[in-house]
Amino acid sequence: MPAHSLAANELIRTLALKPHPEGGFYRETYRSEERIVCADQRTREASTAIYYMLCGNDYSAWHRIRSDELWHFHAGSPVAVHSIADGGIVTQRLGDPLRHTGASFQAMVPAGRWFAAERVDLGDGVDFALVGCTVAPAFQFSDFELADAAALAGLASGHDTLLRRLSR
Template structure:
């Protein structure tokens, strides 16, 4: 674990968070018992939920999944969730709107869209951001695709620096 504040370390331990392949830490907290049939005929649990935490300079690298993903702010620094859409990038600021200008408690990433996220340092001393992610239909690692910079080339005109910075 990198050199983190006592609060960040306590949350990682108390929530039993583990390293995530895209960056940061996570733990699945819910997987629905009900199943749904998707438009393409696949059957999945109706929904899943996780805790997801970014610490220090961690970021969630560009990736996409085959389901909608709703992000929920819980604690710490705000998070910018960047979504490639219509040849550009839409950025959602996730955070406490009472403390973080322009932030919202929730943000949605549509199924199949490339997206990445990074912690925003508002200068308040928090070295982490704790969020929740709800995926419907349920998240499956087999449907998780991590992008490299070649995959992203040309998808968001004028955003090359951001694409490179958040790629693995």
């Protein structure tokens, strides 16, 4: 088990989370039985949901998928969800708005948009963020594209440091 707090390790164990290729830990919790035909004629399940957790300095590296992704805050630290849009960076703060200034319980990333996420360390001793992600149409790893910093260079003017820092 990674060297994280007892609470983080307990959640990883209890929720049966596994390492995710983009960083952090996850487990799929739902895959719709209903199938739909997408605009590009792909047939998919209507939606999927996962638990997703970032611990310590973990981050979700820049990636994109072919479906909309809705993030839901569950527990721990807030999360900054960064996406590239219109030549810049849009950052949504995911968290408990009663405890985390400027946060919202949900954040949405449109299909096809490059995005990354990182835990916001508030210096309060909490070393994890547990969220849920719902993808519609359903997530498929074949629709997942992990970026490298060179591929993102120039897509968000003035943000090269962030683009490099959250790349694998």
